[in-house]
Each structure stands twice: as C-alpha cells, then as structure tokens.
Amino acid sequence: xxxxxxxxxxxxxxxxxxxxxxxxxxxxxxxxxxxxxxxxxxxxxxxxxxxxxxxxxxxxxxxxxxxxxxxxxxxxxxxxxxxxxxxxxxxxxxxxxxxxxxxxxxxxxxxxxxxxxxxxxxxxxxxxxxxxxxxxxxxxxxxxxxxxxxxxxxxxxxxxxxxxxxxxxxxxxxxxxxxxxxxxxxxxxxxxxxxxxxxxxxxxxx
Amino acid sequence: xxxxxxxxxxxxxxxxxxxxxxxxxxxxxxxxxxxxxxxxxxxxxxxxxxxxxxxxxxxxxxxxxxxxxxxxxxxxxxxxxxxxxxxxxxxxxxxxxxxxxxxxxxxxxxxxxxxxxxxxxxxxxxxxxxxxxxxxxxxxxxxxxxxxxxxxxxxxxxxxxxxxxxxxxxxxxxxxxxxxxxxxxxxxxxxxxxxxxxxxxxxxxx
Amino acid sequence: xxxxxxxxxxxxxxxxxxxxxxxxxxxxxxxxxxxxxxxxxxxxxxxxxxxxxxxxxxxxxxxxxxxxxxxxxxxxxxxxxxxxxxxxxxxxxxxxxxxxxxxxxxxxxxxxxxxxxxxxxxxxxxxxxxxxxxxxxxxxxxxxxxxxxxxxxxxxxxxxxxxxxxxxxxxxxxxxxxxxxxxxxxxxxxxxxxxxxxxxxxxxxx
Amino acid sequence: xxxxxxxxxxxxxxxxxxxxxxxxxxxxxxxxxxxxxxxxxxxxxxxxxxxxxxxxxxxxxxxxxxxxxxxxxxxxxxxxxxxxxxxxxxxxxxxxxxxxxxxxxxxxxxxxxxxxxxxxxxxxxxxxxxxxxxxxxxxxxxxxxxxxxxxxxxxxxxxxxxxxxxxxxxxxxxxxxxxxxxxxxxxxxxxxxxxxxxxxxxxxxx
DNA sequence: TATGAATGAGGCTTCATTCAT
DNA sequence: TATGAATGAAGCCTCATTCAT
Numbered sequence: 062x063x064x065x066x067x068x069x070x071x072x073x074x075x076x077x078x079x080x081x082x083x084x085x086x087x088x089x090x091x092x093x094x095x096x097x098x099x100x101x102x103x104x105x106x107x108x109x110x111x112x113x114x115x116x117x118x119x120x121x122x123x124x125x126x127x128x129x130x131x132x133x134x135x136x137x138x139x140x141x142x143x144x145x146x147x148x149x150x151x152x153x154x155x156x157x158x159x160x161x162x163x164x165x166x167x168x169x170x171x172x173x174x175x176x177x178x179x180x181x182x183x184x185x186x187x188x189x190x191x192x193x194x195x196x197x198x199x200x201x202x203x204x205x206x207x208x209x210x211x212x213x214x215x216x217x218x219x220x221x222x223x224x225x226x227x228x229x230x231x232x233x234x235x236x237x238x239x240x241x242x243x244x245x246x247x248x249x250x251x252x253x254x255x256x257x258x259x260x261x262x263x264x265x266x267x
Numbered sequence: 268x269x270x271x272x273x274x275x276x277x278x279x280x281x282x283x284x285x286x287x288x289x290x291x292x293x294x295x296x297x298x299x300x301x302x303x304x305x306x307x308x309x310x311x312x313x314x315x316x317x318x319x320x321x322x323x324x325x326x327x328x329x330x331x332x333x334x335x336x337x338x339x340x341x342x343x344x345x346x347x348x349x350x351x352x353x354x355x356x357x358x359x360x361x362x363x364x365x366x367x368x369x370x371x372x373x374x375x376x377x378x379x380x381x382x383x384x385x386x387x388x389x390x391x392x393x394x395x396x397x398x399x400x401x402x403x404x405x406x407x408x409x410x411x412x413x414x415x416x417x418x419x420x421x422x423x424x425x426x427x428x429x430x431x432x433x434x435x436x437x438x439x440x441x442x443x444x445x446x447x448x449x450x451x452x453x454x455x456x457x458x459x460x461x462x463x464x465x466x467x468x469x470x471x472x473x
Numbered sequence: 474x475x476x477x478x479x480x481x482x483x484x485x486x487x488x489x490x491x492x493x494x495x496x497x498x499x500x501x502x503x504x505x506x507x508x509x510x511x512x513x514x515x516x517x518x519x520x521x522x523x524x525x526x527x528x529x530x531x532x533x534x535x536x537x538x539x540x541x542x543x544x545x546x547x548x549x550x551x552x553x554x555x556x557x558x559x560x561x562x563x564x565x566x567x568x569x570x571x572x573x574x575x576x577x578x579x580x581x582x583x584x585x586x587x588x589x590x591x592x593x594x595x596x597x598x599x600x601x602x603x604x605x606x607x608x609x610x611x612x613x614x615x616x617x618x619x620x621x622x623x624x625x626x627x628x629x630x631x632x633x634x635x636x637x638x639x640x641x642x643x644x645x646x647x648x649x650x651x652x653x654x655x656x657x658x659x660x661x662x663x664x665x666x667x668x669x670x671x672x673x674x675x676x677x678x679x
Numbered sequence: 680x681x682x683x684x685x686x687x688x689x690x691x692x693x694x695x696x697x698x699x700x701x702x703x704x705x706x707x708x709x710x711x712x713x714x715x716x717x718x719x720x721x722x723x724x725x726x727x728x729x730x731x732x733x734x735x736x737x738x739x740x741x742x743x744x745x746x747x748x749x750x751x752x753x754x755x756x757x758x759x760x761x762x763x764x765x766x767x768x769x770x771x772x773x774x775x776x777x778x779x780x781x782x783x784x785x786x787x788x789x790x791x792x793x794x795x796x797x798x799x800x801x802x803x804x805x806x807x808x809x810x811x812x813x814x815x816x817x818x819x820x821x822x823x824x825x826x827x828x829x830x831x832x833x834x835x836x837x838x839x840x841x842x843x844x845x846x847x848x849x850x851x852x853x854x855x856x857x858x859x860x861x862x863x864x865x866x867x868x869x870x871x872x873x874x875x876x877x878x879x880x881x882x883x884x885x
Numbered sequence: 886t887a888t889g890a891a892t893g894a895g896g897c898t899t900c901a902t903t904c905a906t
Numbered sequence: 907t908a909t910g911a912a913t914g915a916a917g918c919c920t921c922a923t924t925c926a927t
Contacts, residue, residue: 067911071911086384088384089384090298090383090384090385091298092296092297092298092299093298095895095897096896096897096898097896097897105912105913106913106914107897107898107913107914107915108898108899108912108913108914108915109911109912109914111897111898112911112912116897116898117896117897117898169382169384170384172382173379173382173383173384175382175441176378176382176383176437176441177296177379178292178293178295178296178299178375178379179296179299183441190438190441190442191442194442217452220435220438220439220442221431221435221456221459223438224430224435224437224438225427225430225431225435227434228430228431228433228434228437229426229430229431229434231382231434232426232429232430233426235381235382235389235393235396236393236396236397236400236426246423250427252463253427253464254463256462256463256464257458257459257460257462257463258462273886301920301921301922302921302922302923303889303922306889311887311888312887312889313888313889313890313922313923314888314889314890314923314924314925315886315887315888317922317923317924318886318887323922323923498796499796501796502710502796502797503710504708504710504711505710507899507900508900508901509900509901509910512910517908517909518908518909518910519901519902519911520902520903520904520908520909520911521908521909521910523902523903524907524908528901528902529901529902581796582796584794585791585794585795588790588791588793588794588795588849588853589708589791589795590704590705590706590707590708590787590788590791591708591711595853599853599854602850602853602854603854606854629864632847632850632851632854633843633868633871635850636842636843636847636849636850637839637842637843637846637847639846640845640846640847640849641838641839641842643794643842643846644808644841644842645838647793647801647805647808648805648808648809648812648838658835662839664875665875666875668874668875668876669870669871669872669874669875670871670874685890689890714917714919715917715918724891724892724893725892725893725894725918725919726891726892726893726894726919726920727890727891727892729918729919730890730891734918734919735917735918735919
C-alpha cells in the first residue's frame with residue numbers, strides 16, 4: 062500500500078515545513094518571514110511549499126493550529142495529574158515556563174498572533190486562549206467539588222489564573238529572568254493565586 | 268525669535284505625524300503600515316516625513332516612546348491619589364481599562380511591540396514595562412511602610428501585580444468582554460491581589 | 474497484433490488530448506491555458522501529455538493542424554456539391570457560419586493563431602489559409618470554364634472571396650449577430666460577390 | 680505655471696510608455712510581453728510604469744484606446760475628402776494598407792485584441808470596429824443621397840465593406856504580399872465593392 | 886523647508902517541465 | 907507506458923527611500 066506510505070511522507074513533509082516556518086515566523090514575524098527561505102531551510106523547492114499550503118497566510122495559520130494543539134496538549138498533560146489545587150497550579154505554571162523556554166519559537170509566534178494586529182491570526186489564536194480557559198475552569202471546578210475553594214464565576218476566575226500565569230512568565234522573560242529563576246516562583250505564584258481565590262484551606266496553614 | 272516658533276512648529280508637526288502613524292501602525296502593524304499613507308493622512312508630503320524621522324523604523328520607535336510617556340503618565344496619575352492599597356490597585360486596574368479602551372490604538376501598538384518578534388521594538392517597549400514595575404513597586408513599598416502588607420521580593424511582586432492586571436484586561440478584550448464588564452471586575456481583582464499578597468488586613472474582614 | 478491495437482489506442486488518446494486542449498486554448502488562449510488542467514480534463518496524468526507532445530507549443534501546433542484538417546474538410550464538402558457559382562458561394566458562406574457556430578472553439582483558436590502575434594502559430598495557420606484560397610480558386614476556375622464569370626487573377630479574387638466571407642462572419646459575430654441573422658445573409662453575400670466579380674449572368678436577371 | 684509643464688511632461692511620458700508597450704505587445708502578445716522590459720525600453724524604472732498605469736492590463740487597454748483613436752482618425756481623414764464613392768472606397772482601402780504597413784505594431788495588436796480570446800480586450804477592440812462601421816455607413820448614406828447607389832441595410836453593407844477591405848489586406852499580408860502589390864489592388868477592390876453593391880452607374884461603364 | 890515623481894530591490898506565486906516510481 | 911510530486915525560473919507588483927526642484 063504505497064498510499065499510506067505516501068500519506069505518511071506527505072504528513073511528515075508538512076510537519077517539517079511547519080517546523081521550519083515556525084522558526085522563521087518566530088524570528089521575523091509574518092511579514093518579514095520569507096517563504097523562499099523557509100522552503101530552502103526545509104530543504105525543498107520554492108514551489109513545493111505551495112503543494113502543501115495554499116499561500117503564506119495559510120501556512121502561518123496551519124502552523125498556528127499545530128502550535129495550539131501542541132501547547133494545549135502540554136497544558137492538559139500538566140493538569141491531568143492528581144493532586145490538590147496548589148500542586149496543579151504549580152504544574153500549570155511550570156508547564157508554561159517549559160513551553161516558553163523549550164518551545165520558545167512557538168510561544169513567541171503564538172503571543173504575536175494573539176496580541177498582534179492581524180485580525181485573522183488573532184481569531185485563530187483566540188481559540189487556543191478559550192481552550193486554555195476551559196481546561197483551567199475544569200480544574201477549578203474539580204477543586205470546588207473537593208471543597209478546596211469556593212468561587213462564583215469560574216470562567217472569569219480561570220481567565221484570571223491563566224492571565225496571571227502566562228503574563229507573569231512572559232513579562233519575566235521580557236525582563237530577562239532566567240528559566241531557573243522563573244521556576245522557583247512556581248510555589249509562590251500558586252500560593253498567590255490560591256490566597257487570591259480565598260482558598261478555604263490555604264496550604265501553608267495546613 | 269522665530270527660532271523658537273519654528274521649533275514649536277516642528278515639534279507640533281512631529282507630534283502630528285506620530286499621532287497619525289499610531290493609528291496606521293495600530294491598524295495594520297509595522298510591516299503592513301504604509302509610510303506614504305501616513306504622510307497623506309498627516310497632510311504632508313511623502314518626503315517630508317523623512318525630515319522628521321530617519322526612516323520607518325525610527326518613526327515607529329518615536330511613536331512607541333511617545334506612547335510610553337503617555338501611558339506611564341496615566342498610570343502615575345492613577346496611583347498618585349491617596350488611599351489604601353485596595354483603592355490604589357483598583358485605580359491601577361481602572362487606569363489600564365481606560366487606556367485599553369480610550370487609547371486602544373496606542374495600547375495595541377504597545378502590546379504588539381512588547382510581545383511581537385521585532386527585537387528593536389521589544390527593547391523599547393520593555394523600558395515602559397520596567398517603568399510600570401518601578402511605579403507599582405513604589406506603591407507596594409508605601410503600603411508596606413503603612414503595614415498594610417508584608418512582602419519579601421517587592422519587584423517580583425510588582426511584576427506579578429502588573430502582569431495580572433494588564434494581561435487580565437488584554438485577555439478579556441481578546442475574548443470580547445465589554446468595558447463595562449471589565450470595570451466591574453476592579454474591586455474583585457484588587458481583592459484577589461491583596462489576598463494573594465496575604466494582606467494583613469483583608470478589606471472584607473474589616 | 475497488439476501493436477496495431479496499441480497504435481490505435483495511442484492515436485485515440487492523442488485525439489482526445491487535442492480535443493480537450495482545443496477547448497482550453499479557445500477559452501483562454503495559448504499563454505493562459507494550463508497544461509495541467511488540460512491533462513486533468515483529458516483524464517490523464519500531468520506527465521502523460523509529454524508522452525504524446527513534446528511541449529505545450531507542439532500540442533498547440535498539433536491541435537492547430539487537426540483543426541485545419543477538419544475545417545478544410547468541411548469547406549471542401551460544402552463546395553463539392555454541384556450547382557452554379559451563386560449556389561456554391563452560398564454553400565461556402567453557410568459552411569463558414571456553421572464552422573463559426575458549431576466548432577466555435579476551433580474557429581476562435583484558428584483566428585487567434587492567424588491574426589495573433591505568435592509567429593510560429595501564424596505560419597501554421599497560414600497554411601490553412603492557402604488551402605482555403607486554393608479550394609476557392611478551383612471553384613472559380615470551374616465557374617470560368619462554364620462561362621459563368623470572367624476573372625483575370627484567380628488567386629487574388631479567391632482571396633477576396635475568402636476574405637469577404639470569413640471576415641464578414643467574424644465581424645458579425647464580434648458585433649453580436651445571431652447565427653439566424655447571419656445565415657439569412659448567405660444569398661445576399663453571394664450576390665454581392667458575383668456582382669462584384671462582374672458575373673456574366675447575374676442570378677437576379679435570369 | 681509648472682503645473683501645465685508637468686502635465687505636459689506627464690502626458691508625454693504616458694505616450695512614450697504606450698509607444699514602447701505597443702511594440703512589445705505587438706511583438707509578443709499580452710501575456711509574453713514583459714512589463715519590466717517595456718519600462719527598460721521606455722528608459723524608466725520598473726516601478727514608474729505603475730505611476731502611469733494601474734497594472735499591465737490597464738496599460739494594454741490604454742494602448743488599445745490610443746491605437747483606436749489613431750486608426751479611426753486615419754480612416755476618417757481618408758474618407759473626409761470629396762469625390763465619388765469609388766474614389767472614397769479606394770481611399771479607405773489605401774488608408775488601411777498604410778495603417779497595416781506604417782503602424783503595423785498597432786495594427787497587429789489591434790487585430791489580436793479583436794480576434795483573440797481575451798474578452799476584456801475584445802470588448803475594447805469591438806468599440807473601434809463599431810466606429811469604423813459607423814464612419815463607412817455615413818459615407819454610404821452620402822453616396823445614396825447622391826444617387827450613386829441604392830442599398831437597403833446600410834449598417835450590414837458597411838460591415839461588409841469594412842470586412843472585405845480589412846480582411847483582404849490582413850490576409851494578403853499574412854500571405855506575404857508586398858505593400859506595392861496591395862496598393863495596386865485599390866481600384867479593383869473598390870470596383871468589386873461598387874459592383875457588388877449594384878451601383879447605378881458603374882465606373883467602367885461611363 | 887517641503888515636495889512627490891521616480892526608483893528598484895524584494896517577494897509571493899504560477900506553471901511548464903522533469904523524473905523516480 | 908503512466909503518473910504526479912517536485913522543481914525553479916520568471917514576472918507582476920509594492921513601497922521605503924531618494925533627490926531635483
């Protein structure tokens with residue numbers, strides 16, 4: 062069945078292009094990134110890229126969707142583990158720190174899309190933001206079911222948790238803090254959030 | 268002394284160009300914005316812009332610096348008023364909401380620069396971020412002097428406060444929440460922060 | 474002998490490609506026509522077309538030759554019937570009207586080639602023009618043998634007859650006249666030509 | 680008043696570009712013609728051409744309109760002179776021969792547009808065809824007023840006259856006849872047409 | 886000082902053609 | 907023989923920047 066092999070090859074090439082594209086887009090942004098250079102770095106011909114993506118914009122969106130999947134999977138993985146809310150919030154924080162560091166290209170591209178001016182990209186990036194909020198909301202509801210906390214508006218609170226986590230890391234990176242430094246803040250930030258939520262049983266009081 | 272008058276005229280024109288540039292840059296981003304169109308909207312010749320700014324990039328940076336000054340002034344103004352920490356944090360929050368709404372062009376441009384990929388712009392935008400942190404740190408230290416709170420690392424905490432505030436607003440806007448909705452969150456967010464900080468006297472307990 | 478069957482198959486495929494090519498070339502012209510699309514419409518692979526034709530240009534020329542054969546056969550058929558010159562000129566006119574209508578793709582392609590700018594194509598198209606003139610010259614000579622007319626320069630006159638017939642139809646089509654309208658002009662145009670030739674016995678005087 | 684000088688300069692440049700464009704379009708056709716080469720031949724920068732014409736297509740159309748004006752003026756001039764119908768038809772014929780020879784670029788471009796496949800161009804070229812027919816129809820009506828001829832459908836007859844004249848010349852050129860040869864056919868073709876029209880007083884009978 | 890016509894580098898995209906399977 | 911994925915030359919067009927006026 063060469064069909065399946067071909068299909069696998071095609072998908073592999075697609076992923077490869079997306080990977081190279083992410084590097085270029087992260088380095089230069091959408092407009093300054095050069096399709097020809099992406100093709101060259103991917104080791105394929107200029108025209109070949111158009112066999113996989115309709116145009117530059119679609120390549121960017123495909124890359125964005127791929128990044129979103131990857132990042133969401135990482136976050137879901139971090140929150141999947143059992144533990145009390147404090148632990149899970151720490152995991153969330155650490156997962157974001159890791160993403161920002163290890164997938165910094167993706168992270169940058171994603172943030173650019175989210176807070177940048179291109180509406181088409183923002184729409185796509187926003188989907189991931191919603192997914193993040195949903196995942197965190199679910200964690201909060203579980204904590205609530207276990208009487209760890211009591212909150213009125215779960216979604217807004219989830220947004221607050223996400224914002225704090227993400228933006229804290231982003232700002233810290235912009236200000237030049239090391240990954241080491243950042244990770245050390247995990248417990249503290251989780252405490253901050255828990256206390257902010259008025260957790261019924263605050264960890265350090267146990 | 269026509270020299271001074273000329274100098275005033277020149278500065279006025281400069282500000283005018285920056286103002287029009289901000290609109291275009293906010294609308295389209297750095298790359299998609301068109302220098303010729305900015306000149307046209309500013310009512311000056313295409314070449315004239317280069318008598319005020321070396322090139323497109325310098326125009327963008329000049330605009331960024333202007334925005335930074337304006338925004339920082341707004342934030343300083345909000346925090347200048349007397350009151351307890353809760354009140355001041357609410358003011359900080361409200362000031363950001365207003366900025367995001369009333370100076371949305373500037374706000375967008377600034378966020379793009381901060382989280383975007385162009386290093387030159389990020390460097391400039393980061394300066395504002397540092398200034399923000401410094402202002403908030405000062406407020407926190409005052410509150411500490413008044414025994415309202417006790418915190419170890421003032422700078423990190425200030426960053427946390429800023430991150431939460433700014434990112435919360437940014438995310439809420441991306442998710443489509445109205446200014447009304449946002450403003451209603453001021454008290455709640457301030458409480459969240461205060462509790463997170465482990466404030467010695469939590470407002471609702473009074 | 475599978476050899477012959479193969480040869481027939483090959484020729485059939487060739488004709489099929491030419492047929493589809495004619496539609497595309499007629500619709501879009503040589504440059505805008507897309508080889509890949511022609512292959513697709515012909516139900517064969519992109520590469521296969523190059524097993525039958527050296528390149529796009531040769532495909533176009535082959536198509537042109539095929540069209541020329543078809544059209545010349547139609548004209549010969551129209552003029553083969555017995556009758557006086559008036560009748561035969563009417564038949565000639567009607568044959569062109571039919572060609573322009575029923576084989577409009579071919580007709581368009583042919584006219585484009587003849588009056589277009591590509592020298593290679595014009596050369597090929599000119600061959601058909603010469604054949605047309607030759608066929609009409611023969612008819613004129615027969616009429617002369619029957620004392621229907623007397624003309625000095627048979628070739629030039631034949632060219633005149635062809636020009637008038639063909640161009641009249643072409644112009645009428647360009648101006649949007651219907652096939653019905655055009656066909657009604659057959660007798661009149663034939664008379665016009667005959668009178669123009671100074672026919673010894675003009676039909677309407679009989 | 681630099682405005683007028685500038686306006687004249689601008690128009691001169693425009694005409695110059697059109698002139699160079701006509702050569703390239705006549706030589707290679709619309710698709711094969713190269714905008715960059717046209718600019719180079721016109722002695723201007725690549726981008727400059729777009730200050731005068733929106734895009735390649737508009738340049739082609741502008742050129743077509745210019746050609747149409749020029750050709751129609753030539754034809755009108757030829758028919759403006761007094762004289763009987765025979766003389767005027769000869770002048771028409773000679774005018775077309777001259778156009779085909781002296782303005783062969785324009786003539787080719789025009790014919791390509793008229794009989795080619797690009798609809799947009801055909802529409803524009805058709806306008807000239809209508810103008811031609813109108814001018815000839817006017818001449819025929821004058822002749823009719825002078826009792827030189829009697830015709831029922833002036834427009835159709837005018838189309839016939841135009842078709843014969845134009846196509847005869849076109850075909851003769853395609854077949855390689857010299858301008859000398861062609862011009863010698865003027866009287867003969869005019870007679871052919873007059874007789875075809877059933878002129879009341881045929882020249883050779885006088 | 887102010888202008889805007891002119892420039893040309895640069896980039897996305899198309900598509901005829903090739904070639905490994 | 908048939909295929910279609912891959913190629914890369916080629917070209918239209920944009921726009922930041924220059925410079926003569």
